[in-house]
Amino acid sequence: MTEWVGRFGMCTMMSVSSNTIRILVDADACPVKDEIYKVAWRHEVPVTIVANGHFRIPVHPLISRVVVSDGFDAADDWIAEQADAKSVVITADILLADRCVKAGATVLANTGKPFTTSSIGGAIATRAIMADLRAGGDIIGGPAPFSKTDRSAFLSALDAALVRLKRR
Template identity: 30%
Template structure:
């Protein structure tokens, strides 16, 4: 996207790159809003916002959905949230540095659906692999690239 990033929103409940987000936003003189449920206490440095929402399953997602606009950036691990934000023109990035794209999001949602269906039927599926320093580096690279556009 060629539009300047207006604001960064972070689905913060289980985000492993909060410190990196703060550092990169400070370098680029951008603000960020960290959204978490009341069940997760987080602190953010001065100059950053923290919004606490109900502990309902989708409360953070709904807040982010209702407040983002074209040109914003959202960091989330939630494929469903990403699939709703992409058509709004929001740049969406996972904490592992994966840039969500409209062309591939349906495949990701389908895979998630089939895994959930398998588990409901008593089957076992693989969980996510451990978060690595390579994931952290990839995130920093992609996040800086998106914010620098």
């Protein structure tokens, strides 16, 4: 593992070659970190958890963290710069998902829903409509509570994504 202070703040990260499959996690409000660790251990795939504050991660050679500065979208910027065709990115942030899909990454929401080149445009449009409704004073509910079904769907989707990447 390597620690350094870089453009994004204090970073701790293991060395991963550019041809290694890896999981990049937008840690802000991610309810499936434990599930990510379990799947990563089973597939022996490194995981990098990215956030703008310190947080606990399991002590394990496959898990590392990057703590970025408090700058606006610093974690998103770091993840987007690292994402490539060998990356699985876990995020609920639609705009980050768009950047990572364009970089060739496999992108999953924390519910297991994949963001793809064919679905990201609709997700961005829905996000914009919801923002307009909120700005207009309409009271709209937030997302449904995270359920066991969501957790199970996420586990299946992450496992399937890693299997697909390994077969390439």
